[in-house]
Amino acid sequence: MITADIIIIGGGIAGMSAAYFLAKKGKKVIVLEREDQPGYHSTGRSAALYSETYGPKIIRKMSTASKAFFLSPPDGFTSHPILTPRGVIVTAMPGEEAKFDELLTEGRANGANVIALSPEQIAELVPIVKPELLIGGALETDAMDIDVHALHWGFIAQFKKMGGTIVTRADVTGIEKTGVEWQVTIGNGDVFKGTVVVNAAGAWADEIAKQAQIKPLGLTPKRRTAVMIDLPAGMNADHWHMVSSIDEGLYFKPDAGRLLVSPADATPTIPQDAQPEELDIAITIDRLVTATTLTVNRPGESWAGLRSFFADGDPVSGFDPDHGGFYWLAGQGGYGIQTAPAMGEYAACMICGEDVPAAMQKLGVTQAALSPTRLSLS
Numbered sequence: 001m002i003t004a005d006i007i008i009i010g011g012g013i014a015g016m017s018a019a020y021f022l023a024k025k026g027k028k029v030i031v032l033e034r035e036d037q038p039g040y041h042s043t044g045r046s047a048a049l050y051s052e053t054y055g056p057k058i059i060r061k062m063s064t065a066s067k068a069f070f071l072s073p074p075d076g077f078t079s080h081p082i083l084t085p086r087g088v089i090v091t092a093m094p095g096e097e098a099k100f101d102e103l104l105t106e107g108r109a110n111g112a113n114v115i116a117l118s119p120e121q122i123a124e125l126v127p128i129v130k131p132e133l134l135i136g137g138a139l140e141t142d143a144m145d146i147d148v149h150a151l152h153w154g155f156i157a158q159f160k161k162m163g164g165t166i167v168t169r170a171d172v173t174g175i176e177k178t179g180v181e182w183q184v185t186i187g188n189g190d191v192f193k194g195t196v197v198v199n200a201a202g203a204w205a206d207e208i209a210k211q212a213q214i215k216p217l218g219l220t221p222k223r224r225t226a227v228m229i230d231l232p233a234g235m236n237a238d239h240w241h242m243v244s245s246i247d248e249g250l251y252f253k254p255d256a257g258r259l260l261v262s263p264a265d266a267t268p269t270i271p272q273d274a275q276p277e278e279l280d281i282a283i284t285i286d287r288l289v290t291a292t293t294l295t296v297n298r299p300g301e302s303w304a305g306l307r308s309f310f311a312d313g314d315p316v317s318g319f320d321p322d323h324g325g326f327y328w329l330a331g332q333g334g335y336g337i338q339t340a341p342a343m344g345e346y347a348a349c350m351i352c353g354e355d356v357p358a359a360m361q362k363l364g365v366t367q368a369a370l371s372p373t374r375l376s377l378s
């Protein structure tokens with residue numbers, strides 16, 4: 001029997017950011033991760049973008065609240081910047097004028113630096129775009145690339161340095177409460193004991209709740225595909241912005257001399273080790289060659305990952321209303337990396353019985369917006 005204050009299930013970005021902030025508060029924390037490596041699932045499969053205008057309201061607040069950590073992480077957290085400038089251009093086609101106006105107005109109202117571009121200006125910045133298909137685009141200049149590995153492993157390294165424990169190949173198979181203590185059993189029979197269990201199991205969060213005899217909150221994992229595409233010899237895309245269509249049918253961004261391309265699919269599925277489907281790869285290429293001047297003879301490697309959502313699209317961070325000591329940290333959808341510092345700090349504060357951090361309060365973050373109660377009542 002191994003005892004800790006807090007047992008976190010899941011070593012992805014959600015579990016590790018919470019573990020880091022809890023350890024900073026002096027808590028004894030054990031993270032249980034089923035795979036050989038933390039980050040094998042969604043965390044290791046993202047498009048690595050930081051955008052303050054992307055996602056629902058609470059996500060935008062948590063992304064903004066994360067910015068200070070990204071820009072100046074604690075000493076020794078990482079040896080190079082976590083964010084690097086990228087910029088994202090959201091393009092609109094004829095018939096999408098109203099949506100485009102709304103995007104510009106909303107982005108600016110949120111304080112983002114958003115510039116309206118003509119189709120020709122877009123083609124100057126990203127020369128493969130076909131300007132004749134577009135009515136214009138909105139450039140969010142402050143969108144950034146995230147070094148996901150540096151962020152995730154920064155949390156892991158600092159957590160371990162503070163005495164935290166990560167157990168890999170630890171498939172949680174049983175969770176039960178005796179008195180005020182939770183007992184978590186893993187596949188090899190080892191048992192871990194703590195007064196708080198944090199459910200940061202990504203797409204499996206509802207499955208973890210069921211193991212603990214707790215009502216699931218209705219999480220839907222959605223598969224998203226990404227394909228790497230070679231560029232013609234001599235074409236250097238390093239300085240291009242990311243391009244995303246306003247209808248969310250296609251996005252692409254430079255990635256180490258090639259393009260990372262996604263059809264932005266969101267196919268509901270079961271929690272699993274998601275794999276790309278041939279049809280989705282074909283759709284990706286078709287949309288890319290339609291929107292750009294590129295020809296694709298042979299796609300590079302492809303992968304798929306799960307973005308998991310609750311019914312209202314917002315994440316959950318809070319204690320289960322009916323089961324004391326069971327903390328939900330799930331439903332980060334397509335924004336779990338760019339919100340991780342704020343979500344981790346918020347979770348640590350809630351678990352330690354503290355208030356919402358002042359900087360988040362200033363942005364309008366409330367417990368009600370993140371509490372699982374909103375879902376368990378519906």
Ligand SMILES: Cc1cc2nc3c(=O)[nH]c(=O)nc-3n(C[C@H](O)[C@H](O)[C@H](O)COP(=O)(O)OP(=O)(O)OC[C@H]3O[C@@H](n4cnc5c(N)ncnc54)[C@H](O)[C@@H]3O)c2cc1C
Nearest residue numbers: 010012013014034043047048049172202305335336337338
């Ligand atoms: C294609 C794609 C593009 C994306 N692009 C972006 C982006 O640009 N920006 C952004 O911010 N976000 C993006 N996301 C979303 C982001 O990747 C997720 O929101 C985030 O990784 C979720 O982190 P997590 O820790 O909750 O989940 P995960 O990383 O999946 O971690 C959950 C962990 O729990 C473990 N686990 C599950 N069950 C058990 C068990 N029984 N016992 C022990 N361990 C268990 C799993 O093994 C897993 O490691 C993207 C996602 C995809 C798929």
